[in-house]
Amino acid sequence: MLMIRDIEIANGLALAPMEGVTDLTFRRLVRQIGGCGLTCTEFIPARGLAEQHKKIMEMVKFDVDESPVAIQVFGRDPVALAEGAKIAQDLGAHIVDLNMGCPSKQVCRNSGGSSLMKEPDVVRDIVRAMRAAVEIPFTVKMRSGWDQDSKNAPDLAYLCQEEGAEAVTVHWRTREDKYGGERELDTLAEVKRRLSIPVIANGDIVDVSSALSTQAYTKCDGWMIGRGAIKNPWVFRQIATALAGGTPQEPSLDEREQTLLDYYEALRNRFNSDHGALGRMKKIARYFTEGVHDGAELRKLIFHSATVEEAEENVRAFFERQRQLVA
Ligand SMILES: Cc1cc2nc3c(=O)[nH]c(=O)nc-3n(C[C@H](O)[C@H](O)[C@H](O)COP(=O)(O)O)c2cc1C
Known part of the structure; x- marks a missing residue:
């Protein structure tokens, strides 16, 4: 300990x-x-x-x-x-x-x-x-x-x-x-x-x-x-x-998506400007997307988003496509 x-x-x-x-x-x-x-x-x-x-x-x-x-x-x-x-x-x-x-x-x-x-x-x-x-x-x-x-x-x-x-x-x-x-x-x-x-x-x-x-x-x-x-x-x-002797679990697609969207919402509430929130979203996306299957695509989508709303929509659409791929 x-x-x-x-x-x-x-x-x-x-x-x-x-x-x-x-x-x-x-x-x-x-x-x-x-x-x-x-x-x-x-x-x-x-x-x-x-x-x-x-x-x-x-x-x-x-x-x-x-x-x-x-x-x-x-x-x-x-x-x-x-x-x-x-x-x-x-x-x-x-x-x-x-x-x-x-x-x-x-x-x-x-x-x-x-x-x-x-x-x-x-x-x-x-x-x-x-x-x-x-x-x-x-x-x-x-x-x-x-x-x-x-x-x-x-x-x-x-x-x-x-x-x-x-x-x-x-x-x-x-x-x-x-x-x-x-x-x-x-x-x-x-x-x-x-x-x-x-x-x-x-x-x-x-x-x-x-x-x-x-x-x-x-x-x-x-x-x-x-x-x-x-x-x-x-x-x-x-x-x-x-x-603790257990088997570590990978987060599900749903959990990854929800975590990212919750975080984005928190950023939106915290930063007064779209610019500030979007900048921080892109910074985190650089690393976060490395842990996601087809993450390079998600990274590109977030990097090319012009507004916070667009970034969120892109995240939703990306995870929806991922869910369809594994279904
Ligand atoms: C974006 C970024 C910002 C950092 N800022 C600090 C900091 O404020 N204070 C500090 O002691 N180290 C800072 N570091 C270094 C990290 O705390 C850590 O020592 C380093 O990234 C190595 O650990 P890692 O391989 O787990 O990332 C920073 C690293 C990164 C990537």
């Missing part, structure tokens, strides 16, 4: 923070399906949170029954990160997480995200400041290192533990790998050997088999799933079922 201090993470399964994806609407969808033991906001700029900017306060919203939920912050300034962490705690988050894995140029240019992995002394100051600022559990998410020549996650994760972090998540890729690279789990296994706090594995965990093989190799305490959860939001339920 995965515990982060006294917080139980059901099934050892966490939804990865994903900017532009894991907002309240997407997290609701994942929670409704079930199996996921921890949700997390997309990354939140610490300074904006500390200063309680209106837009940022919208981004950190979570449901009262969303439990446990983590707020992830990014930045470089220990003072702003500590203040941001304190606001996260005041808002009622159960866990505050530090982003040390983001590869984006914009975040790294300001020396936040994964570029922090090159500066252990700054990391020490940040972790110390954040730890001192909050009573709730504090966790860190990192990559295996900056590049192939500096896979320092074992040392850095150990440093974080010694400074009071209560769990670490390690994405097996380096920053240089971005989202490619060759799968290498030895560094993750080394982190697990060095640490006494829980270690959560991340990177290309997409189904029961990849979860179990990653665990067998690294001895990790839990799993964090990102893109696999957009492609297949049922993945948590499937892994949870397998862990």
Whole structure:
């Protein structure tokens, strides 16, 4: 069982923070399906949170029954990160997480995200400041290192533990790998050997088999799933079922259709403009359709939709054709 201090993470399964994806609407969808033991906001700029900017306060919203939920912050300034962490705690988050894995140029240019992995002394100051600022559990998410020549996650994760972090998540890729690279789990296994706090594995965990093989190799305490959860939001339920000794079920065509349409409706209610909702629909469709039979066709239909209504009609028509094919 995965515990982060006294917080139980059901099934050892966490939804990865994903900017532009894991907002309240997407997290609701994942929670409704079930199996996921921890949700997390997309990354939140610490300074904006500390200063309680209106837009940022919208981004950190979570449901009262969303439990446990983590707020992830990014930045470089220990003072702003500590203040941001304190606001996260005041808002009622159960866990505050530090982003040390983001590869984006914009975040790294300001020396936040994964570029922090090159500066252990700054990391020490940040972790110390954040730890001192909050009573709730504090966790860190990192990559295996900056590049192939500096896979320092074992040392850095150990440093974080010694400074009071209560769990670490390690994405097996380096920053240089971005989202490619060759799968290498030895560094993750080394982190697990060095640490006494829980270690959560991340990177290309997409189904029961990849979860179990990653665990067998690294001895990790839990799993964090990102893109696999957009492609297949049922993945948590499937892994949870397998862990309980059951046989994981694939969602039916009806369930896939209804889930997508419900999500679209929620987006429509959330975004004020058709443009915003449609943009988000297309973003999610890129991954979601990979999990659907003839998904390339569905993706094309959604991408070519000019309005939300047209996208919904296209989804209905696509699934109707699929049902006829299997009938
Ligand atoms: C669209 C997108 C947005 C992301 N945003 C964040 C983020 O806000 N914070 C973070 O720590 N990682 C972010 N990541 C990285 C994921 O959390 C995760 O570490 C990575 O995708 C590897 O896991 P996966 O193979 O299960 O997707 C993002 C990834 C994607 C694809």
